[in-house]
Amino acid sequence: MYETGPAVWGTFLAYLLATFFFAWLAQRKARGGAYMEEFFVGGRSIGPWVLGLTWIATSASGGSFIGVPALAHTNGYSMLLWIAGYVISVLVGFGLLGQRIAYVGRKTGALTFPDLLRDRYDSPMIGGVSGVALIILYTGYIVAQYVAGARVIEAVLGVPYLWGVLGFAVTVTLYTTYGGFRAVAWTDAFQAVVMLIGVLITVTFAISKAGGLEAIRAGLEQQDPALLSPMGPSNFLPIAAAISFFFIWPFAGAGQPSLMTRYLAADNPAGLNRALVLVAFYVILTYPAIILIGVTGRVLVPDLVAPDHAMPATIMAAVPSWLAGLVLAGPMAAIMSTLSSFLLVSSSAIVRDMVERNRKESLTEKQAKRWTLGSTIGVAAVCLVFALRPPDFLQYIVVFSGTGLAATFLTPTCLSLYWPGMNKTGCMAGILGGFTTFLAQYLAFGTRSFLDFDPFVWSLLFSLLFCIVGSLLGQRDDAEILVRYFDDYKA
Amino acid sequence: MEPNYRRTRREALTAVGLWLLAGSWVVGGSYAVYDADPAGVVMGVPAWAFWSILTPWLVFLVVAAWYGLAFLGDGVER
Numbered sequence: 001m002y003e004t005g006p007a008v009w010g011t012f013l014a015y016l017l018a019t020f021f022f023a024w025l026a027q028r029k030a031r032g033g034a035y036m037e038e039f040f041v042g043g044r045s046i047g048p049w050v051l052g053l054t055w056i057a058t059s060a061s062g063g064s065f066i067g068v069p070a071l072a073h074t075n076g077y078s079m080l081l082w083i084a085g086y087v088i089s090v091l092v093g094f095g096l097l098g099q100r101i102a103y104v105g106r107k108t109g110a111l112t113f114p115d116l117l118r119d120r121y122d123s124p125m126i127g128g129v130s131g132v133a134l135i136i137l138y139t140g141y142i143v144a145q146y147v148a149g150a151r152v153i154e155a156v157l158g159v160p161y162l163w164g165v166l167g168f169a170v171t172v173t174l175y176t177t178y179g180g181f182r183a184v185a186w187t188d189a190f191q192a193v194v195m196l197i198g199v200l201i202t203v204t205f206a207i208s209k210a211g212g213l214e215a216i217r218a219g220l221e222q223q224d225p226a227l228l229s230p231m232g233p234s235n236f237l238p239i240a241a242a243i244s245f246f247f248i249w250p251f252a253g254a255g256q257p258s259l260m261t262r263y264l265a266a267d268n269p270a271g272l273n274r275a276l277v278l279v280a281f282y283v284i285l286t287y288p289a290i291i292l293i294g295v296t297g298r299v300l301v302p303d304l305v306a307p308d309h310a311m312p313a314t315i316m317a318a319v320p321s322w323l324a325g326l327v328l329a330g331p332m333a334a335i336m337s338t339l340s341s342f343l344l345v346s347s348s349a350i351v352r353d354m355v356e357r358n359r360k361e362s363l364t365e366k367q368a369k370r371w372t373l374g375s376t377i378g379v380a381a382v383c384l385v386f387a388l389r390p391p392d393f394l395q396y397i398v399v400f401s402g403t404g405l406a407a408t409f410l411t412p413t414c415l416s417l418y419w420p421g422m423n424k425t426g427c428m429a430g431i432l433g434g435f436t437t438f439l440a441q442y443l444a445f446g447t448r449s450f451l452d453f454d455p456f457v458w459s460l461l462f463s464l465l466f467c468i469v470g471s472l473l474g475q476r477d478d479a480e481i482l483v484r485y486f487d488d489y490k491a
Numbered sequence: 492m493e494p495n496y497r498r499t500r501r502e503a504l505t506a507v508g509l510w511l512l513a514g515s516w517v518v519g520g521s522y523a524v525y526d527a528d529p530a531g532v533v534m535g536v537p538a539w540a541f542w543s544i545l546t547p548w549l550v551f552l553v554v555a556a557w558y559g560l561a562f563l564g565d566g567v568e569r
Binding site for chain 1: 494495496497499500502503505506507509510513514517518521522525529532534535536537539540544545547548549551552554555556558559560563564565566
């Protein structure tokens with residue numbers, strides 16, 4: 001579709017080789033502790049740099065590198081307001097639950113997100129329900145990442161779709177099963193750096209090619225003055241939507257189980273604090289630049305075959321061809337780093353929450369290994385089959401799972417860890433209430449619910465209400481459990 | 492010594508407070524600046540985006556550095 005020479009292929013292959021190198025390097029750092037703790041949370045020994053970079057690489061998916069520039073190409077500067085929740089989302093993400101989850105995880109031995117809730121209430125039911133919800137939503141997400149990735153390399157390198165999907169599935173599954181969380185975190189860190197370099201190179205070349213910010217502004221004004229307004233063309237972003245997105249990015253981010261798992265892997269709380277600052281700095285370097293790339297693309301390449309080509313087309317138009325391969329690895333890196341983390345979250349939910357914790361005794365080392373490898377490969381394979389012929393409802397799962405996961409779990413998790421009065425009834429009511437109110441609004445109104453706010457905003461409120469009412473109606477938990485979580489608790 | 496849940500809860504609530512502050516500036520400011528001066532430009536960027544997105548972004552980077560390095564505890568409590 002675009003001109004791609006051997007230089008592009010060469011850097012691309014070098015990128016893949018480097019990814020495997022980092023997986024191998026990570027493996028050498030393993031300390032040989034308990035198998036599952038090593039495989040699912042990196043032996044709780046991940047330092048601040050790697051932790052920060054894996055956090056952001058997991059959170060930035062194919063959507064940030066393909067979908068967001070596409071939206072900026074269509075809607076202009078209003079996308080800066082659309083994405084503005086990232087001004088504060090790192091602080092909220094780490095500040096809301098980071099240290100608390102790291103502390104509780106160490107104390108109770110939690111390895112997965114469902115573990116955190118199950119142990120707090122000693123309730124297999126809560127563990128099971130959250131495990132199942134998590135597996136369904138994340139497999140949908142994995143399929144979508146396969147599809148997005150394969151479409152990008154189809155557009156850029158001319159690789160047939162089938163081979164693209166296979167390539168993604170096999171590469172990511174290989175290094176994920178090879179090194180578990182530690183390999184995922186280290187390759188994530190490398191991929192985050194590739195993403196950063198790609199974005200910075202692209203934005204510099206694109207703006208200079210267009211003749212500077214003032215020339216870009218004039219070009220946009222000539223095409224459509226609405227491209228320079230906060231609402232965007234045809235009122236793309238009315239104020240209720242802008243407020244909704246300011247809720248969504250920080251709080252839906254904070255509520256992702258794939259990110260909460262990262263806190264479990266921290267080597268110590270002070271490391272989490274440093275990771276927060278690192279990621280905040282990373283975000284300010286990349287996110288405004290991603291919007292600028294899309295906006296500049298509108299001036300450089302006003303007509304696109306498909307909106308999703310905004311990023312690759314701008315790269316091809318502005319970046320010298322010998323650099324293009326490196327830059328195009330950016331979106332690949334974003335997709336692969338998100339994929340590997342989701343794969344691990346799903347397989348850990350199967351092994352830990354579906355299998356091990358429903359047995360009388362825990363798995364032996366050998367059984368754990370077999371189950372872990374089996375379920376990781378299993379999830380990857382099932383998703384591969386779906387990705388070959390993506391089902392029509394896929395897009396619904398994707399839109400749903402991003403905010404739906406947080407609408408379901410964020411409030412119950414916060415209250416479980418911070419409020420001694422929260423009990424089993426309240427937690428279950430919060431999970432089911434958050435999920436059903438979100439689903440109902442979504443089916444009835446789409447993304448514009450009451451007063452034009454996104455269903456997510458209301459679901460957070462409803463879920464809070466359900467948690468509190470449920471807790472007041474239900475029975476208090478055993479003082480024995482409560483003392484473990486709330487040290488100065490007195491019955 | 493203060494238990495972990497009390498300290499982290501205070502820190503979490505502070506994060507929510509800062510979020511509210513950032514949101515009022517960013518969302519409120521964007522529309523307000525645009526209403527006052529729809530054609531304004533600062534350094535080649537629409538004025539509303541410069542004063543209400545890029546400026547607060549920089550300010551909240553400093554806030555994040557303070558929050559992470561000075562405000563948050565390092566978890567030595569029981």
